[in-house]
Amino acid sequence: MYKKGFILLLLLALAGSFFYFDLHQLLTFTGLKQGLAEFSQWRDSAPWLVAGGFFVFYVLVTALSLPGAVILTLAAGALFGLWQGLLLVSFASSIGATLAFLVARYLLRSTLQQKFSQRLKAIDDGMARDGAFYLFTLRLVPLFPFFVINILMGLTAIKARTFYWVSQLGMLAGTIVYVNAGTQLAQLESLAGILSFQMLVSFALLGIFPWLAKAIINSINKRRRYAQWQKPKQFDRNLIVIGAGAAGLVSSYIAAVVKAKVTLIEGHKMGGDCLNFGCVPSKALIKSAKVAHMMQHAEAFGLKQQGLKSEGSQSLNFSFKHLMARVHNIIADIAPHDSVERYTKLGVDVVQGYAKLLDPWTVQITLADGQVQKLTARSIIIATGAKPFVPPLPGLEQVGYVTSDTLWQQFANLEQAPAKLLVLGGGPIGCELAQSFARLGSAVTQVEMADRLMIKEDIEVSAFAQEALTDSGVKVLTDHKALRCEQRGEGKFLIVEHQGAELAIEFDQLICAVGRSARLEGYGLEQLGIETNRTVQTNQYLETLLPNIFAAGDVVGPYQFTHVAAHQAWYAAVNALFGQFKKFKVDYRVIPWTTFIAPEVARVGLSEQDAIQQGISYEVTRYDISDLDRAITEGAAEGFVKVLTKPGKDKILGVTIVAEHAGDIIAEFVLAMKYDLGLNKILGTIHSYPTWAEANKYVAGEWKRQHAPQWILALLEKYHQWRL
Incomplete structure (x- = not known):
């Protein structure tokens, strides 16, 4: 200085x-x-x-x-x-x-x-x-x-x-x-x-x-990229979308709304991972686990069973097979929203088959019966999603494992939840599954290589999450590096390293939840020269190396969330159909996400560790959920709302909420950040009483109290004394 x-x-x-x-x-x-x-x-x-x-x-x-x-x-x-x-x-x-x-x-x-x-x-x-x-x-x-x-x-x-x-x-x-x-x-x-x-x-x-020279050079480079292929004089479609997950469904829907001729190709199930393997079944499981937890702790709600002599949690008898049937019924109930029939009625040509790009405009589709057809389109969107990443762990294939995709089928006929369940991974998916199965009666051990769970969140959030999982019965082992799996007689073991020593953890079932990787193989991307370094490489307009081929959703990143995939789909579809007039850069400024453990962890914008890493000045305002009337009435008075603002101003930089319904509560902050509304606007907004959303108003009030002009308050005090 x-x-x-x-x-x-x-x-x-x-x-x-x-x-x-x-x-x-x-x-x-x-x-x-x-x-x-x-x-x-x-x-x-x-x-x-x-x-x-x-x-x-x-x-x-x-x-x-x-x-x-x-x-x-x-x-x-x-x-x-x-x-x-x-x-x-x-x-x-x-x-x-x-x-x-x-x-x-x-x-x-x-x-x-x-x-x-x-x-x-x-x-x-x-x-x-x-x-x-x-x-x-x-x-x-x-x-x-x-x-x-x-x-x-x-x-x-x-x-x-x-x-x-x-x-x-x-x-x-x-x-x-x-x-x-x-x-x-x-x-x-x-x-x-x-x-x-x-x-x-x-x-x-x-x-x-x-x-002008740059435009000419870009035009020459574009011609050079396409030089080895013959562009069709006419096209069968305005747009072809590969993949019917969130990004594919939204982009094809947008194309149909603006009366473009669009074909949507899906090789597996309509609705993609979110409907069939991710968001929908996991949240159904989480709800059942929450109900089971409440039944076990019914006494906390004044519902002690007659004749119950022992204190504490009650034992719970249920059919796990019946529970899993409920999960699949819920998938079936939601499936019509993403069905072939619905999208056909909307004007989308839906083809169920496996797509492969032959050139920048031609897609080869292999149907279920082995027939092959080809379609051409002026623009193509790659929306093939992601799949669970399985680490190259020695012995893993021999002992067997499930992922967040496969467990719904492989566990469907179990009469009881797995007795000894090992969850490998301490990210959001691993935490959600570990807590749910522990609440459903499994003896769950969760192994994470990092020194804490949910490494992308603040340290206090990670500590809160670990305490919540531990209270639910999960044995959390952080700073434990998985080395290999071994079969010892009838027993299955994961060998981990902790502080230089090897430990063996026995399990009956292992869920591999260490992240997800983009689906890149089998679509002909390599043959077209499209860069695929873990994800499909795109520019700010979601264009690949070949500007008429776009990508959206988990196959692109950087956020693997259903709502982000839908968000990207709008940009991909509009740029693909109208890019010759106007292109739109995808906007990642305000991205919320939620981890659905109990209590939930929701965030939008910067966390404290983000702000520190990026050298951004900030102030922190906190409100403790234990003071919220609605939380007290529901027996869930734990957690907090933490808001980061610019020093001395009410402009919101980021919000973290740990609470029941945090994923719903945070929506007000997402709206505020999107349209640059500060905490003063939230404070001046009427919130119903008693609701969880009141926490937002209270944290805004806390900020106001901390920034109240003390000299004016001192003058007011003297004024009122004079008035006496």
């Missing part, structure tokens, strides 16, 4: 000296013409000394962003001629500009980073892609003040060496014009004589040229 202050004072002193000693008078057109004869005598007597002094002076003027660089450029032509003057000015201006750039970066960027990190990140991402190009086009147009460019570029993340060489090249054309004008200084009457209207138009066209 002191170094910055010293540098700032030094710069101010140098700039002040420049004006105090009237040096700015030398850097006017009149001053230059009047002093030219004297300058010429100095040059003749000491040419190298004058050239060196001129070079240093030019660097200082440019570095300090002082007015007069144009006059100095004219002087270079008048004193040294075109070529020597061009050499001096070209390097001096670029070096001075780079110094101004570095000073602006050192003095200002860190402060702006703390206050506007989110906005700067978007700018920095753009500069990483096209920063050199933007800078070059700005340097070509001398109408835009170069000293402003130097300072503004210093606030971005563009590399200093890139800034220097681009400035060196970009300013060359303008420098030649001014240095050449300086060689004819005697004939010039004013600066206006240098740049005529025609010259200004020429420079403007020169600035536009790189954009």
Whole structure:
């Protein structure tokens, strides 16, 4: 901080000296013409000394962003001629500009980073892609003040060496014009004589040229990418969508609504993972587990069974097979929402088969009966989703395992929940399943390699989640690295490493829940050259390397949530159908998510650990759920609402809620962040009593109390005392 202050004072002193000693008078057109004869005598007597002094002076003027660089450029032509003057000015201006750039970066960027990190990140991402190009086009147009460019570029993340060489090249054309004008200084009457209207138009066209060149280069590269294939003269469809999960269903629905001819291809089950293996069955299981837990603890609700002598939780007898049948019935009840019949009625051509891209416009479909058909489309959306990741753990295949996809079938006929269940993975899926099965009577051991559960959340949230799972009967083992699986007689064991020692954990059933990976194989992506590094690589418009092929949902990331897949689907469909007129960049600014353990964990925006990692300043406001009337009435008075705001302001940066119904409660904050509504707006909104949503108003009130102007309250206190 002191170094910055010293540098700032030094710069101010140098700039002040420049004006105090009237040096700015030398850097006017009149001053230059009047002093030219004297300058010429100095040059003749000491040419190298004058050239060196001129070079240093030019660097200082440019570095300090002082007015007069144009006059100095004219002087270079008048004193040294075109070529020597061009050499001096070209390097001096670029070096001075780079110094101004570095000073602006050192003095200002860190402060702006703390206050506007989110906005700067978007700018920095753009500069990483096209920063050199933007800078070059700005340097070509001398109408835009170069000293402003130097300072503004210093606030971005563009590399200093890139800034220097681009400035060196970009300013060359303008420098030649001014240095050449300086060689004819005697004939010039004013600066206006240098740049005529025609010259200004020429420079403007020169600035536009790189954009035209970029468009031409992009067109050439696009043609080159498609060169090996013959584009159809006509197409069977406007759009083909591969995959009928959330992203595929939404994108095909949008296409049908705008009357496009669209085909949706699904090789397995309509509704994708969410309906058949993920969101729907898991939430049905969680509800049954919650009811079982409440029945076991009915006494806490004043419902003690007659004749029950023992205290504590009650034993529970039920058919696990019947419970799993309920799960499948719920899937069947929701399935019509995503069915072939419904989407056909909406105007979507639904084909059940396996799709493979033959070229950028042609999809080969292998039907269930072995027949093959081909369809062409102007645009294609890849929405093939993700599948559970199975780690290459020695012995895993021999002992057997299930995933979050396969357990619904493999456990369907079990009369009782697995006696000894091992859950491998401490993320949201692993935590949800571990707690549910523990509540349903399984002896559950959960193994996580990291030092805590739910590593993406704040430490206190992880601790809360672990305590909740432990209270439900889960044996949580963090910092335990799975090494291998072994079959020892009739027993199955997972061998883990903890603090340098190996431990053996026995189990009957193992659920592998260590994450999900994109479905990339078998769709012909590799043959088309589409990049697939864990996910399909797309740009901000969800275009792949081939701009008529898009991707959306879990196959793209970066968030593997059903609601994000649906969100991306809108952008993919609209860009695919109308991109020739207008393209939309996918917006990830406000993404909520919920982990459905009890109590639920919901979040939107920044967590504390995110803010710290990104260097973002924040304030924390908390409200304890134990104080909420509705939570007390439901016997669920545990958890909290934590809101991150800008220091001193009510602008919401992020919210974490740990509570029953947290996934529902957080919706109000999602809306507020989406439309930039602060905590004051939430505080001024009426909430029904008694409801869970009141927690949002109370945390807003807590923020208001912390930021109440104390001096006004002190005056009010005196006023009321006077009124007495």
